[in-house]
Amino acid sequence: MSDNSIEKNMDNFIGLSAVLTGFSTEIIAPGLDVVDIKSEYLPFFTKTVTEESGDANLVNNILQEFASLKNSGLSDQQIGEAMLSLSNGDQFVLACRKLIFMWYSGAWPTIIPATEDKPASTVSNLISAKSYTAGLAWQVMQSHPMGDSNYRYGYWATPPPHSVPTQVKEHNDEKSSEL
Amino acid sequence: MKNHQNYDVVIVGSGISGSIVAYQLGLQGKKVLILEAGQAVPVDRSGYMETFFKANAKTPESPYPPTTQNPSASTPDNPLGLPDPANENVPRHTVLQVGAWRKPKQAYFTYPPQEEGLNGDSPKANFAFASSYERIGGGTTWHWLGTSLRLFPNDFELKTLYNQGVDWPGGKNFYQALVPYYEKATNEIGVAGDKDALDTLYEQFGVSQTGEYGPEYDYPMPGITESLVDQAFSASVMPLKVDGIPLYVTPTPQGRNSLPGERRQCAGNTNCIPICPIQAKYDATVTLARAQQTGNVDVLYRHVACNIRVDENTADIIGIDFLTYDTHTGIQTGSGTATGKIYVLAAHAIETPKLLLMSNKNKKCSDGVANSSGQVGRNLMDHVMYLSWALAKEPVYAFRGPLSTAGIESLRDGEFRKDRSAYRIEIGNEGWQWAANDPFTTLADFVFGQDNSQLNGNAVNQQNQPLRWDPKLPANSQLFGQQLVAALNGIYTRQIRLGFLIEQLPDPENRVELSKTEKDHLGLPRPLVTYRIPEDYVRNAFVSAKEVSTKIYNAMGATEYTKAPPAPVFYDTPDKVTATNFQYQGNNFTFYGAGHIVGTYRMGTRSDNSVLNSRQQSWDHRNLYMVGSGVFPTVATGNPTLTIAALAFQAADNILLDLAGITF
Numbered sequence: 001m002s003d004n005s006i007e008k009n010m011d012n013f014i015g016l017s018a019v020l021t022g023f024s025t026e027i028i029a030p031g032l033d034v035v036d037i038k039s040e041y042l043p044f045f046t047k048t049v050t051e052e053s054g055d056a057n058l059v060n061n062i063l064q065e066f067a068s069l070k071n072s073g074l075s076d077q078q079i080g081e082a083m084l085s086l087s088n089g090d091q092f093v094l095a096c097r098k099l100i101f102m103w104y105s106g107a108w109p110t111i112i113p114a115t116e117d118k119p120a121s122t123v124s125n126l127i128s129a130k131s132y133t134a135g136l137a138w139q140v141m142q143s144h145p146m147g148d149s150n151y152r153y154g155y156w157a158t159p160p161p162h163s164v165p166t167q168v169k170e171h172n173d174e175k176s177s178e179l
Numbered sequence: 180m181k182n183h184q185n186y187d188v189v190i191v192g193s194g195i196s197g198s199i200v201a202y203q204l205g206l207q208g209k210k211v212l213i214l215e216a217g218q219a220v221p222v223d224r225s226g227y228m229e230t231f232f233k234a235n236a237k238t239p240e241s242p243y244p245p246t247t248q249n250p251s252a253s254t255p256d257n258p259l260g261l262p263d264p265a266n267e268n269v270p271r272h273t274v275l276q277v278g279a280w281r282k283p284k285q286a287y288f289t290y291p292p293q294e295e296g297l298n299g300d301s302p303k304a305n306f307a308f309a310s311s312y313e314r315i316g317g318g319t320t321w322h323w324l325g326t327s328l329r330l331f332p333n334d335f336e337l338k339t340l341y342n343q344g345v346d347w348p349g350g351k352n353f354y355q356a357l358v359p360y361y362e363k364a365t366n367e368i369g370v371a372g373d374k375d376a377l378d379t380l381y382e383q384f385g386v387s388q389t390g391e392y393g394p395e396y397d398y399p400m401p402g403i404t405e406s407l408v409d410q411a412f413s414a415s416v417m418p419l420k421v422d423g424i425p426l427y428v429t430p431t432p433q434g435r436n437s438l439p440g441e442r443r444q445c446a447g448n449t450n451c452i453p454i455c456p457i458q459a460k461y462d463a464t465v466t467l468a469r470a471q472q473t474g475n476v477d478v479l480y481r482h483v484a485c486n487i488r489v490d491e492n493t494a495d496i497i498g499i500d501f502l503t504y505d506t507h508t509g510i511q512t513g514s515g516t517a518t519g520k521i522y523v524l525a526a527h528a529i530e531t532p533k534l535l536l537m538s539n540k541n542k543k544c545s546d547g548v549a550n551s552s553g554q555v556g557r558n559l560m561d562h563v564m565y566l567s568w569a570l571a572k573e574p575v576y577a578f579r580g581p582l583s584t585a586g587i588e589s590l591r592d593g594e595f596r597k598d599r600s601a602y603r604i605e606i607g608n609e610g611w612q613w614a615a616n617d618p619f620t621t622l623a624d625f626v627f628g629q630d631n632s633q634l635n636g637n638a639v640n641q642q643n644q645p646l647r648w649d650p651k652l653p654a655n656s657q658l659f660g661q662q663l664v665a666a667l668n669g670i671y672t673r674q675i676r677l678g679f680l681i682e683q684l685p686d687p688e689n690r691v692e693l694s695k696t697e698k699d700h701l702g703l704p705r706p707l708v709t710y711r712i713p714e715d716y717v718r719n720a721f722v723s724a725k726e727v728s729t730k731i732y733n734a735m736g737a738t739e740y741t742k743a744p745p746a747p748v749f750y751d752t753p754d755k756v757t758a759t760n761f762q763y764q765g766n767n768f769t770f771y772g773a774g775h776i777v778g779t780y781r782m783g784t785r786s787d788n789s790v791l792n793s794r795q796q797s798w799d800h801r802n803l804y805m806v807g808s809g810v811f812p813t814v815a816t817g818n819p820t821l822t823i824a825a826l827a828f829q830a831a832d833n834i835l836l837d838l839a840g841i842t843f
Binding site: 019020021022023076077080084097100101104105107109111119120121122123124125126128129130132133135137138140141142143144146147148149150151152153154155156157158159160164166 | 228229231232233234235237250258404405406407410437444445446447448449450453454456574576577578579580581584608609610612618619620622623626627629630631657659660661662663664667668671672
């Protein structure tokens with residue numbers, strides 16, 4: 001794979017991740033990306049989805065499908081619906097859903113099917129120490145990873161000053177990281 | 180063979196009680212040796228943090244060695260990859276082992292078989308023990324919550340006042356004698372407390388006419404700011420009464436810094452358990468360091484006490500034998516004996532009785548050391564916890580601040596105590612993390628269309644209210660994008676939970692013995708634990724807790740999501756049997772552990788029914804003391820650590836008196 005196509009792969013991966021998670025590309029992969037969790041996730045996602053599905057082309061198909069939907073000028077909502085449409089096949093949709101779970105939790109999920117006495121459930125394996133703190137679940141609850149607060153004493157006595165940071169705000173002083 | 184001699188005092192265990200005793204003795208110029216079974220206090224906590232971050236199950240023990248889980252060792256029979264305790268030199272009971280309680284290759288504790296033919300509500304049912312402890316330098320305060328409440332005087336006279344359990348020796352006089360030590364403990368821990376609120380509470384329950392330790396007293400640090408969750412409860416519970424007693428919310432006195440000090444100011448990591456990443460929360464490594472700074476205290480890590488030697492003529496203790504190791508699963512590297520004038524066991528309420536019972540080779544002590552009463556290992560107790568959870572009407576922004584900053588203390592005493600156990604109610608700031616493993620359960624539900632949170636299906640609660648988060652969405656919705664963000668944000672920010680710490684009664688049949696079959700890697704027997712909740716008196720409190728939860732959530736306009744557990748299964752394969760489920764008055768209950776392991780070497784007024792006298796000194800061996808929560812005659816109604824610390828200060832004074840007048 002050429003450098004150019006690797007970069008394209010990453011762009012599509014980030015674009016797809018943004019559409020499915022509801023967080024903008026600038027949030028999940030900012031220009032200056034100190035955490036750089038994307039560089040952990042793309043190879044992990046590729047390897048794991050390929051292993052689980054037994055389909056060496058699946059990840060490429062997913063990213064190509066996203067690229068062509070993006071080029072056709074659809075809205076994020078329409079792209080997401082199209083990506084998760086059952087007509088893409090079970091493996092394709094499941095991989096996309098697991099991608100959402102990974103970004104939110106930093107962990108890779110395994111679905112335990114329902115049995116006679118227990119409904120379906122999910123267990124998961126953390127990908128790394130970094131992925132735990134990078135989970136979007138902490139952002140969506142307007143808090144911090146448990147065990148990794150950047151806030152100051154007493155912040156818990158007042159509501160968070162900002163809504164969920166799914167988009168980069170225009171003014172720096174509105175960034176929720178500056179509580 | 181290594182021998183360590185010429186110490187005034189030898190202490191087993193470097194947790195809060197061992198460290199306080201060592202510090203107080205070291206200050207007075209006494210030479211002290213601490214034998215600690217576990218690893219040394221690390222130079223910083225980054226290694227523990229790394230282990231914590233990587234742990235799939237972030238249980239109280241997850242950051243600490245030896246490792247509690249190993250995903251790469253996962254098998255169908257052992258999905259979490261629990262290590263085999265037979266391969267470990269210092270295994271301990273962990274919360275992950277509760278579900279695996281019938282699997283000796285995964286669980287350190289062993290349990291007697293269930294009697295045949297028991298019904299789900301049988302008082303004879305055996306359960307898994309639900310609370311855990313650490314075996315490392317600094318002990319279990321690494322993962323304590325920080326709650327620093329005093330017990331009430333009436334807690335010390337449960338038998339006299341309510342004809343239940345036992346009194347502490349001397350009853351309220353014991354309490355009075357403890358007051359100055361409570362003050363020392365409060366200062367050592369550096370408790371942050373709201374004086375006005377605590378004066379109100381403590382005056383109501385007869386702690387003192389002037390609130391705390393006198394009218395001039397104030398806490399080392401101002402009270403920890405209450406959370407939005409606390410404020411929501413506070414505003415709603417005021418008009419409520421239970422058994423005629425009005426409810427109100429009291430900010431909890433806590434062992435964490437509300438101001439910068441020797442340690443950092445709390446930054447609200449919402450992670451006091453398993454580990455405070457910045458040591459804003461007090462732990463016993465603070466006192467252990469102070470002890471070492473006296474220049475009189477030596478600590479030997481990876482020294483596992485395995486036998487107590489007794490002089491057969493005088494009955495005095497003459498040495499403590501130990502085994503050493505280097506790595507957790509490596510070979511034994513040595514052995515030796517430590518000797519001093521006085522010996523103190525401070526190895527918490529499981530390992531201390533285990534050590535006493537293992538020491539059965541001495542003439543005249545074939546049932547173990549200090550055990551002429553037969554009470555060693557008996558009366559094992561915990562606060563058995565009832566957990567309930569709900570969604571508030573409006574966002575209260577859970578998952579922010581310390582794990583708990585307030586509670587309802589007003590139901591810790593009252594006339595009802597004749598008929599049912601008392602409890603305190605802890606208000607959680609961690610959403611449904613404990614209750615339902617959130618944020619992950621709700622996340623999986625809305626990503627994969629499952630319904631384990633009850634937010635994404637057709638479930639109704641016990642008041643028949645529908646529980647689906649958004650009635651406009653179909654059951655088992657699979658969301659993405661902005662819709663997923665909106666649903667998760669709406670849910671997580673409204674999550675609340677209550678924990679009821681129910682007072683268990685002392686029962687001699689609840690006990691720690693030695694397993695005859697299972698050993699650790701050093702060849703020492705593992706605990707055999709019998710644990711039941713036989714009394715209607717205790718079970719009545721579960722019924723009360725369930726009703727009171729619902730009453731509180733209704734008053735708040737919150738929707739209750741407490742999930743009734745499945746019916747208990749006593750007879751099936753180890754995978755299928757339940758660990759902590761029971762039935763009572765037609766309800767299915769499950770209990771959780773509070774981490775408050777007490778009672779297994781209790782104090783008393785008579786040598787035939789207690790292990791220690793009120794000085795925390797063995798009835799049988801005058802130069803043997805024991806400290807820690809094992810000395811408690813009852814578990815009482817407050818979290819035990821402040822009382823453990825106060826008792827350790829008191830024991831240190833008793834030991835100093837003995838050393839001054841020593842004649843042996």
